[in-house]
Amino acid sequence: MRLARPLENLIDQLLILPTIGPKTAQRLALFILKLPATEARQLAQAIIDCREKVFPCPRCGYLTDVDPCIICADEGRDKSVLCVAEEASDIIAMERTGFRGRYFVLNKNFNLMEDKGLDGINLKPFIEKLRSGEVKEVVLALNPDIDGEILSRYLAKVAAEHQTKVTRLAHGLPVGGDIEFADELTLRRALEGRKEF
Secondary structure: OOOOHHHHHHHHHHOOOOOOOHHHHHHHHHHHHHOOHHHHHHHHHHHHHHHHHOEEOOOOOOEEOOOOOHHHHOOOOEEEEEEEEOOHHHHHHHHHOOOOEEEEEOOOOOOOOOOOOOOOOOOHHHHHHHHOOOOOEEEEEOOOOHHHHHHHHHHHHHHHHOOOEEEEOOOOOOOOOOHHHOOHHHHHHHHHOOOOO
16 A cells, blocks of 8 residues: 655654564554644654764763763762673663663674674773773673673773773573573573572
C-alpha cells in the first residue's frame, strides 16, 4: 500500500533506530502524526537539542550538557576507583547498582577484528588519570566479547605500568538462568569466577 511521502519518510527515519522494526516504525509514525502540533514540535525540538547540546564530558566521556558532567563534579565520589566502560549507556546501568567511583567511557564503536587495532581509541585521558596517582583500582566493565577481551587485556597492561590494581566485572550465569542452556564459554567463566559459599 502506498503511503503519503512524508509519512513514508518518517517511517524510514524511525527504522534507523535500534530495535525498531517496520511495524513498530509504522506504529510510532502514526502515533506521532496524531500528536497535537505543539507536542510534535516539542518532540522534534528535543531531538535537535539533544544533538546540538549533548557532548562527551572532556574528563570522563559520559554524555553531558555541562563541563564537567554531574558525575565528575560530584566531590562525594571515590576518586580511587575508576570504572572503564564502552558506552554512556553502560554508565547508566552501572549507576543503577549504586557504584560511587569515577568513570572513563571509551565512546567508540570499535571492531578490533576489522579496524586497525587500538589506534582510534583516545586513551590519553585514561593515562592522565592513572598518572595522577589518585586511582588505586581500575574496574574493567567492558562487554564480554572478543573486542572487550582484547581491550581489557590492553588496558590492564597500561594500568599495571602505573602500579594500579585491575579488576573486571564477573562473567558467568545470569540469575534465574538454567545451566543446561548456557553456552560452553559462559559455563567456563562461571567456573573460573566461582567464590566460596
